[in-house]
Amino acid sequence: MGVLKRYGEFLPVTAKTPAVNLEEGSTPLVRLDRIGSDLGVELWGKLEGCNPSGSFKDRGMVLAVAKALEDGARALVCASTGNTSASAAAYAAHVGVPCYVLLPSGKVAMGKLAQALIYGARVIAVDGNFDRTLEMAREASNERGFAIVNSVNPYRLISQRTGAWEVCEFLGGAPDLHVIPVGNAGNISAYWAGYVEFRDRGKSSSLPRMMGFQAEGAAPLVTGRPCPNPETVATAIRIGNPVSAHLARAAVAESGGEFLSVPDDEILDAQRVLAAKGGIFAEPASCITLAGLMKLKREGRLGEGLRVVMVLTGNGLKDPDAALSQVGKPLSIGGTMEELMEALRP
Ligand code: F0G
Numbered sequence: 001m002g003v004l005k006r007y008g009e010f011l012p013v014t015a016k017t018p019a020v021n022l023e024e025g026s027t028p029l030v031r032l033d034r035i036g037s038d039l040g041v042e043l044w045g046k047l048e049g050c051n052p053s054g055s056f057k058d059r060g061m062v063l064a065v066a067k068a069l070e071d072g073a074r075a076l077v078c079a080s081t082g083n084t085s086a087s088a089a090a091y092a093a094h095v096g097v098p099c100y101v102l103l104p105s106g107k108v109a110m111g112k113l114a115q116a117l118i119y120g121a122r123v124i125a126v127d128g129n130f131d132r133t134l135e136m137a138r139e140a141s142n143e144r145g146f147a148i149v150n151s152v153n154p155y156r157l158i159s160q161r162t163g164a165w166e167v168c169e170f171l172g173g174a175p176d177l178h179v180i181p182v183g184n185a186g187n188i189s190a191y192w193a194g195y196v197e198f199r200d201r202g203k204s205s206s207l208p209r210m211m212g213f214q215a216e217g218a219a220p221l222v223t224g225r226p227c228p229n230p231e232t233v234a235t236a237i238r239i240g241n242p243v244s245a246h247l248a249r250a251a252v253a254e255s256g257g258e259f260l261s262v263p264d265d266e267i268l269d270a271q272r273v274l275a276a277k278g279g280i281f282a283e284p285a286s287c288i289t290l291a292g293l294m295k296l297k298r299e300g301r302l303g304e305g306l307r308v309v310m311v312l313t314g315n316g317l318k319d320p321d322a323a324l325s326q327v328g329k330p331l332s333i334g335g336t337m338e339e340l341m342e343a344l345r346p
Contacts, residue, residue, distance in 0.1 A: 001026065003059055003162045004066060010197070011063060011159060020066040022094055024051050024058035025162055029170045029309070034277045035290070039297050042307045044175070045274075046167060049282055049315030053115060056187060056313045057087035059163060060156030065091040067155045068147035075100060077146040079126075079133035081183065081236045082112030083314055088149045089121035100146065102126050102133040107235050109283065109319035129230060131241045134184075151186030152243055160187055164194025167309055168204040175208045175309040179289045182212035182221060182259065183237035185248035187313065192251035208309070210257040212248060213292035215285075219261035221248060233264040233322055236285035236314060262291040268326050270294060271316070281316030281323070 002021035004013055028047045036043030048056035065088075068076060075098040078088045085101035085108075092099030101116050105125035116123050126133045134150060141148035151157055168174055174195050180188050188210060198204045214222055215232030220240055227240035242248065252259060267284050270291035275281050289310035296302040316323060333339040 003062055003159060007162050007165060010165070012155070013063075013066070014070075016070055017066050018069045018095070020062050020069070020091065020095055022052040022058060022062065022090065024062050026166065027051060029167060030278075030280065032278045032280070035273060038277075039293055039302060040304045041293075041302060042305065043293075044171070044307070044309045045278065045280055046163065046309060046311045047280065048163070048311060048313050049286070053083070053087045053090040054111075054315035054318055055083035055087060056160065056163060056311065057083045058090070060151065060158075060160040060190070061087040061091050061149060063155040063159035064147070064149045064153045065095060068149070069095060069097070071147070073097065073145075073147035075144070075146040076149050077137050077141050077144070078102070078149045079130060079137035080108075080150075081130050081238055082108040082318070083236055084150060085121065085123070086112050086115035086119070086318075089116045089119035092121060093119045098122065100124065100140070102137050104128060104130050104133055104238075107238060109235055110321060111318035115318075130239050134243065150243075151184055157186050157190040157193070157244070160190035161194030161197060163187075163311065164191045165198055165203075168195070168198045171307070171309075173204045174199070174206050176303070176306040177211065177308045178208040178311075179211045179213065179292055179308065180311045181234070181237050181285045181288045181313055182214050182248060183239045183242065183285065185212075185221065185242035185244035187311070188212045189244050189247035189251050191311070192255060207255060210251050210255040211292065212252060212257070212259045213288040214259060214261050215267065215288065216261045216263045219259075221245060221259045222261040232267075234267055234284040234288055235319070236283060237288070260292050260295065262288050262295055266291040266295065268322070271323065272326060274312075275316070275323075280312060282312040283314040283316050283319045284322050286312040286314050
């Protein structure tokens with residue numbers, strides 16, 4: 001059941017809203033005991049990479065696109081570090097509206113680029129970073145009257161709250177600590193709003209601390225000022241001037257949480273740990289959650305026995321280059337059994 005159907009009563013869905021549905025949401029929440037025991041916590045990973053376009057963006061995109069159709073939009077436009085464009089392109093294709101996507105040239109993971117193209121979006125590579133492409137997309141949306149489906153579109157964040165609701169329903173309440181990557185700062189804000197709303201509706205009894213992690217080379221919320229030249233291996237969160245910074249700051253402040261930055265090598269390290277000890281392949285931006293927890297543990301700042309949820313925002317298959325950059329090559333052998341037996345030695 002897609003999120004408009006599953007959570008329609010809590011979303012601005014009316015009789016006139018088209019029932020757009022790619023069966024997004026209802027993603028697995030997986031308990032990761034091998035990693036959790038190393039960290040001394042009860043660790044859960046929300047596998048947002050299991051969404052139809054392989055990232056959490058689908059939760060918000062489905063409502064943004066449904067509302068754009070309801071309002072008679074002629075086309076969609078967005079800027080993206082990759083996942084928003086893949087999601088927008090998928091939903092545009094599904095409902096049959098044109099979609100224009102602006103990408104920072106050369107800085108989008110291969111899988112995401114392939115997605116936008118194969119879904120049939122008009123893909124425009126801009127010589128500039130994400131922050132610039134977003135300014136351009138906003139202007140283009142005003143000029144042409146296209147629906148902008150970045151998280152400046154309020155429906156995106158409204159519908160992304162569904163992630164928090166699923167966590168509460170699955171666990172029977174909110175976790176103690178919620179950790180999440182922060183790029184344009186929309187998702188952390190949406191999760192917090194979701195937790196607060198479920199608490200206010202009496203559907204959960206507590207609120208989590210919210211911790212937002214940023215890459216060291218793109219950490220405006222940690223340093224407290226925009227970062228003019230963001231750079232990180234986690235290209236999804238290569239963002240220097242997040243549009244929802246104010247909401248993210250409020251979420252962290254209200255929940256008693258914090259922002260923390262993590263260097264690229266620790267992000268890649270965590271990607272390997274998550275895969276090799278959890279059986280989960282998530283893209284680098286997602287793995288910053290585990291990298292951040294590992295850092296907190298090292299610093300003696302991770303409370304023992306906490307119930308922790310980390311949002312694994314995107315599928316590792318989107319960025320095979322990042323994974324291949326840190327693992328060895330397969331062992332090559334000729335086609336003889338002798339060589340195979342040799343290779344099978346412990
Ligand atoms: N993780 C992944 C995999 C992402 O693609 C993004 C954002 C984030 C985390 C951060 O979420 O922006 O709500 O703080 N990707 C956007 C995009 C910017 O264009 O796909 P956020």
